[in-house]
Amino acid sequence: MSEAPVVLRATGLERRFKMGQELVHVLQGADLELRAGETVAIMGRSGAGKSTLLHLLGLLDRPDEGRLQLDGTDTVGLSRPARARLRNRLVGFVFQFYHLLPELTALENVLLPRMIACGPLRWMTERRAAREQALGLLDELGLADRARHRPTRLSGGERQRVAIARALVGKPRLLLCDEPTGNLDERTSEVIADQLFDLSVRHATTLVLVTHDGDLAARTGRCLWLHDGRLQPLDPGPAVPVEKPRPRALQSPP
Amino acid sequence: MYRPFLAGRYLLARPVSYLAIFAIGIGVGALITVVSVMNGFLRETRSIVRGTTADITVLPVQHPSEGLVASQSAYEAVVKGYPGVVGVTSRLVRPAVVKVHGRENLSLNDAMVGQSGHINQVMVMGVDPVAESRFTDFTHYAEQVYDDSLKVKEVQEAAAASPPRAPDPARLFALDRKLIRDRRLANADLPRILVGEQRMLLQQLQPGDALELVTLPDDVDLSGATLASRTETFVVAGAFRTGKYDFDVNHVFVTTPDFKAWSGTRQEFSEMAVTATDPTQLPALRDGLNRTLERAGLPVLVATWEDRYAVYLGAVENERNILAFVLGLFVLLTCTITFSMLTMMVQEKVRDIGILSAMGAPALGIGAIFATCGLFVSALGGLFGFVAGEALARNVDAVKNWIESTFHIEIFNKEVYAFTTLPSEVNSWLDAKVLLVTVAFSVLICLLPAWRAARLDPVDALRHE
Numbered sequence: 001m002s003e004a005p006v007v008l009r010a011t012g013l014e015r016r017f018k019m020g021q022e023l024v025h026v027l028q029g030a031d032l033e034l035r036a037g038e039t040v041a042i043m044g045r046s047g048a049g050k051s052t053l054l055h056l057l058g059l060l061d062r063p064d065e066g067r068l069q070l071d072g073t074d075t076v077g078l079s080r081p082a083r084a085r086l087r088n089r090l091v092g093f094v095f096q097f098y099h100l101l102p103e104l105t106a107l108e109n110v111l112l113p114r115m116i117a118c119g120p121l122r123w124m125t126e127r128r129a130a131r132e133q134a135l136g137l138l139d140e141l142g143l144a145d146r147a148r149h150r151p152t153r154l155s156g157g158e159r160q161r162v163a164i165a166r167a168l169v170g171k172p173r174l175l176l177c178d179e180p181t182g183n184l185d186e187r188t189s190e191v192i193a194d195q196l197f198d199l200s201v202r203h204a205t206t207l208v209l210v211t212h213d214g215d216l217a218a219r220t221g222r223c224l225w226l227h228d229g230r231l232q233p234l235d236p237g238p239a240v241p242v243e244k245p246r247p248r249a250l251q252s253p254p
Numbered sequence: 255m256y257r258p259f260l261a262g263r264y265l266l267a268r269p270v271s272y273l274a275i276f277a278i279g280i281g282v283g284a285l286i287t288v289v290s291v292m293n294g295f296l297r298e299t300r301s302i303v304r305g306t307t308a309d310i311t312v313l314p315v316q317h318p319s320e321g322l323v324a325s326q327s328a329y330e331a332v333v334k335g336y337p338g339v340v341g342v343t344s345r346l347v348r349p350a351v352v353k354v355h356g357r358e359n360l361s362l363n364d365a366m367v368g369q370s371g372h373i374n375q376v377m378v379m380g381v382d383p384v385a386e387s388r389f390t391d392f393t394h395y396a397e398q399v400y401d402d403s404l405k406v407k408e409v410q411e412a413a414a415a416s417p418p419r420a421p422d423p424a425r426l427f428a429l430d431r432k433l434i435r436d437r438r439l440a441n442a443d444l445p446r447i448l449v450g451e452q453r454m455l456l457q458q459l460q461p462g463d464a465l466e467l468v469t470l471p472d473d474v475d476l477s478g479a480t481l482a483s484r485t486e487t488f489v490v491a492g493a494f495r496t497g498k499y500d501f502d503v504n505h506v507f508v509t510t511p512d513f514k515a516w517s518g519t520r521q522e523f524s525e526m527a528v529t530a531t532d533p534t535q536l537p538a539l540r541d542g543l544n545r546t547l548e549r550a551g552l553p554v555l556v557a558t559w560e561d562r563y564a565v566y567l568g569a570v571e572n573e574r575n576i577l578a579f580v581l582g583l584f585v586l587l588t589c590t591i592t593f594s595m596l597t598m599m600v601q602e603k604v605r606d607i608g609i610l611s612a613m614g615a616p617a618l619g620i621g622a623i624f625a626t627c628g629l630f631v632s633a634l635g636g637l638f639g640f641v642a643g644e645a646l647a648r649n650v651d652a653v654k655n656w657i658e659s660t661f662h663i664e665i666f667n668k669e670v671y672a673f674t675t676l677p678s679e680v681n682s683w684l685d686a687k688v689l690l691v692t693v694a695f696s697v698l699i700c701l702l703p704a705w706r707a708a709r710l711d712p713v714d715a716l717r718h719e
Contacts, residue, residue, distance in 0.1 A: 060612055060712045081616040088614020095716070099609045103263040113613045115256040123255035166613075 004035040007071060007173045007206045008057060014065035014229075015052055026052050028229030029066070036173070039200060039207040041217035043234065044226035050210040051178055053226060057208065058091045058176045059083045071173055088117050092167030092205070094196075096179035098159040100151040106162045107147040110134040113170040130169075137165040141195055157188035164196060168203055175205045181216060193219065256610075257619060261626035264599060271627075274591045275635040281585035282639025282692055283646065286685045287678075288581055290647035292574035294677030299570050302498040306505075307559040308390060308527030310540055312342075315553040324552050326522035332550050338531050338539050341389040344523035346380030346513045348469055352506070354457055355464035355487055356436060373456065377505045378467060380513025387423035389529040392507075395494035396426055399451050404461065406448065406492030427509055429491040433462035439487065445512035447488035450502030451495040461492045465506075472519050486516035536560070585688075589696040592631050596624050596703040607707055608715030621701075621708030628700025629693070636689045636696075644680060651676045 015027040026049035034040060044050050055061040056068065059075055068075045071090050075083060092113075100109045114130040115123060123130075138147050141161040151159055160180060167175055180196060181189035193216055200207040209220060217223050225234040265271040312333060326344055333342045351374055386392040397413075399405045405413075407428050412421040427446040434440040447465060454460075468485045475482075488508060496502055508516070530539050536558040544556040560567060600607075607620055646653065654665055654676045665676075 055713050055716075058612065060716070081618070084611070084614050084616040084619075086614075087612070091614075093612040095609075095612075099605065099612075099716070101260075101263075101606055101609065103260075103267045108263075112256060112610075115259060116610070116613055116615045116619070118255055120255045120258075170614075 004037055006033060006069075007036050007038075008032065008034040009069040010057065010066065011068075012066035013053070013056055013063045013068065015049070015056060015061070016064050025229055027056070027063070030226070030229065030231045032057070032224070032231055034174070034206050034208065036206055037201070037204050038222065039197065039209070039220040041209045041211055041220040041223045042226055042231070043211060043214075043217055043223065048226045049229060050226055053231075054176050054178050054208070054210050057174070058093055059087045088113060088170060090173045092170065092172040092175045094160070094163050094167045094175065094177040094180045096182040098151070098156070098163045098183075100159055100162055100166075102151055105148050105150055106138065106143060106154065106158075107131070107134055109151070109162055110138060110165045110169050113166060117170060134165065134169055137168055138162070140199065141165055155188075156184050157192060160184060160192055161195065164192070164199065168199060168205065171203065172205060175200055175207050177207070177209045177211075179211055180209065181213060182211070189213070189216070256615065257622045257626050258630075260610075260623045261630055264603070264623070265627055265630055268595075268599070270595050270598075271631055274588075274595050274631045275638060277588040277591050278585070278632055278635025278692065278696070279638035279642060281581070281588040282636050282688060283643035284639075285578065285581040285585055285688055286640065286643025287646045287650065289574065289578050289684070289688075290643075290678045290680045291650055291676065292570075292577055293679040293681065294650075296567070296570050296574060297679050298677040300567060302496065302501075303563045303567065304559055306496045306498055306501045307562060308343075309530040309533055309536055309559060310528040310543065311557050311559070311562060312526035312528060312543065312547070313555040313557070314523070314526075315555060328550075329523075329526060329547070329552055329554075332547055332552060333526060333528060333543065336539075336543055336546055338535070338542070340529040340531050341385075342526055342528050343382060343385040343389050344510075344526050345386075346510060346517075346519065346521065347524040348378050348380075348513070348517055348519070350376055350378045351468040352376045353466045353468070354459065355439070355466055373453075375504070376453075376467070378469070378513065378516075379505055379507050380510045381507055382510050383423045383426045386527075387426075390527060391496075393421055393423050393426065395496050396448065396492065397421065398497070399493045399495045401451065401454075401493070404451055404454050404493040406461070409492070427491050429461060429489060434464070434489055435460070435462045436464060439464055439489065444487055444489045445508060445516065446491040448492060448494045448507040449490050450505060451493040452499055452502040453504075453506075454490075454493045456503065459490055461490050463490045464488065465490060467506075467516065469517050471517070472521070484516060484518055486512075488512070488516075585692055586695060588635070589632065589692065589699060592628050592696050593699045593703065595631070596628055596700050597706075599627065600624055600703045600707045603707070604710060604715050604718040607710050608712050608718065611712030612716065617708040620710075621704040624704040624707050625697060625700055628704070629697050632693045632696030632700075636692045639692075640685055640689045644682065644685060647678050647680045650678045 010030065010032040013027050013030040013032075014025070017024045017026060030053060042050055042053065052061065056063050059070065063076065066076075070086060073086065075086065078086065100106075101112070104112070111130055111134050114126070114134070118126055135144065135147060138144055141164065143158060143161055143165070146154060146158060146162075151162070154162065160183075164180075177196065181192055184192060196207065197219060199205075207220070209216060211217055223234045224231045312329065314329060330342055330344065333339060353374070381392070383392060396406050396409050399409075402410070406426055407430060408421045408425040412419050427448065429446055431440050444464070449459060449465070465488050466485055467488060468483050471482060471484050494502070494507065513519075528543070530536060532539075540556045540558050540561070544554065547554045547556070610620055610623075611617075657663070658665060
């Protein structure tokens with residue numbers, strides 16, 4: 001595994017937020033190196049800065065200090081449009097609350113990152129291929145017959161699978177998942193997790209999971225603990241000092 | 255590609271966007287229709303004013319005690335010789351009191367006569383029908399009378415001839431003696447008169463009826479206890495119709511010799527109607543004529559037809575401009591609907607903006623989605639208004655007639671507007687400019703919400719609930 005090329009290298013990431021008068025140091029020198037095809041779980045207490053870290057890794061946010069290399073490109077000095085292009089090409093996001101666009105069908109939601117990548121002219125030549133690919137992804141996720149449905153007509157699990165297809169459609173090097181199963185019941189979570197690991201292997205994508213779910217974290221190759229603004233390696237297992245998982249019954253979808 | 259695609263989807267999902275399209279369409283359509291109709295009014299007013307007024311009128315200025323300083327021929331020689339003048343015809347004009355022969359002088363409602371007169375008053379125009387027809391629409395006035403029974407004999411005969419021929423202007427005042435109603439007048443060799451069709455209808459006149467015209471002599475002594483007046487009986491030869499209601503009610507035509515015999519005037523002419531080679535260069539011709547006549551020692555007032563009716567034409571033009579201004583404001587107001595629609599949309603779509611950022615849409619691209627929404631709405635609305643407005647403006651008279659016959663109401667009082675049909679002049683290039691300005695303004699004010707969308711921090715947007 002260690003021979004695989006480095007997809008992401010973050011060194012000394014710092015991020016501060018102003019909360020009223022106070023300056024909150026959320027990240028204080030987080031280091032991370034991710035290799036192609038790796039699966040990594042990032043855990044930590046609520047408010048430890050997991051989401052902030054994920055946004056930094058996905059170029060949605062800029063660190064106050066530190067360096068971030070993505071696929072060999074130094075990203076800190078890049079302009080906003082350049083970072084957006086890089087994000088579109090290299091990164092896929094999966095969120096806890098699916099975040100699908102309600103006006104679009106499942107298929108259109110999946111196609112959106114490809115549309116963003118193409119101008120109108122290029123889209124005309126690529127449309128057919130992109131559709132085939134998106135339908136293939138939906139098929140892989142068992143949603144072939146749901147392609148024309150609007151998100152409101154899909155279940156929570158189905159929506160999250162559409163979101164996963166959308167994250168993978170651009171063939172990203174890095175798939176960043178923020179509590180991907182946090183809003184789903186236990187059985188659906190397992191199915192989604194299976195598919196997520198399965199697809200990341202099949203599409204050779206590096207998978208980063210931010211989660212509270214010890215079971216999910218245990219399935220990753222490497223588990224990191226975010227504490228005091230830094231990342232520390234952690235032995236995956238049931239004894240991880242995470243917050244006691246809430247009873248599943250209370251985690252039903254909203 | 256995602257920009258127009260998402261813009262379309264966002265708009266289709268929101269009923270308010272249809273409302274905005276509709277509102278802009280109504281605004282643009284109303285502006286186009288009203289401006290077209292007002293331009294039609296202006297054109298019609300100008301052509302009617304034009305029809306009864308020469309290109310340029312030369313009014314001799316009289317000396318306080320000696321009267322005119324020179325003869326008609328002296329004036330005509332100078333005017334005719336001026337470059338750019340096609341022809342000139344002299345007229346005598348004098349107000350008169352009029353009474354229908356053999357009837358009591360009933361006073362009709364003034365309102366029926368128009369703003370500028372009373373049924374018992376007329377302007378008597380003494381003209382040379384041949385010269386007048388050569389340089390003005392005089393023959394045409396006699397021809398365009400609606401009621402065939404009111405037309406003069408020569409016009410009826412010319413139309414009945416096979417093939418139809420043009421009426422001979424020299425015979426426009428002719429009348430069959432047997433038509434003269436009052437047999438006692440039939441044998442007297444009475445002068446003839448042409449009366450406006452509107453007055454014919456108002457006073458229930460037929461060719462062959464007689465009118466008595468009363469005027470004051472040149473040397474009237476207003477200090478005397480009794481006024482010496484001059485009266486003559488004229489037989490109506492037929493009607494004329496200029497289309498300008500006011501003119502038709504308040505003017506009558508007689509021949510110059512009859513005019514002189516009736517009024518006993520020493521004056522040779524009251525005004526000179528000048529026809530120009532180039533009707534677009536009238537102000538220059540007016541100034542040139544003025545200078546030349548002054549230099550020749552002939553004091554005059556020279557006015558183009560537009561000068562003489564400047565107030566009248568200016569009023570219609572002002573009316574058009576004010577309506578265009580008000581409706582223009584209305585269109586801009588409808589554009590602000592797009593603005594508020596987009597402002598709400600951006601607020602509603604904060605999370606979408608975060609998602610799109612996460613998928614790699616650049617900030618400007620996200621702003622462009624909303625600007626495109628504004629462009630779609632204003633372009634569709636403007637286009638709808640453009641098409642509807644042009645269609646309505648081109649068929650406004652049919653629509654007016656339909657409304658009038660269906661609901662039994664009169665929308666436009668033809669006595670006030672002097673037109674029997676609702677005119678409209680469609681200027682598609684102007685309308686296209688209205689469309690362009692509307693779209694440009696709409697997109698411009700939509701840039702503000704679009705800019706706000708573009709500036710949203712994606713991380714904040716994603717956290718937004």
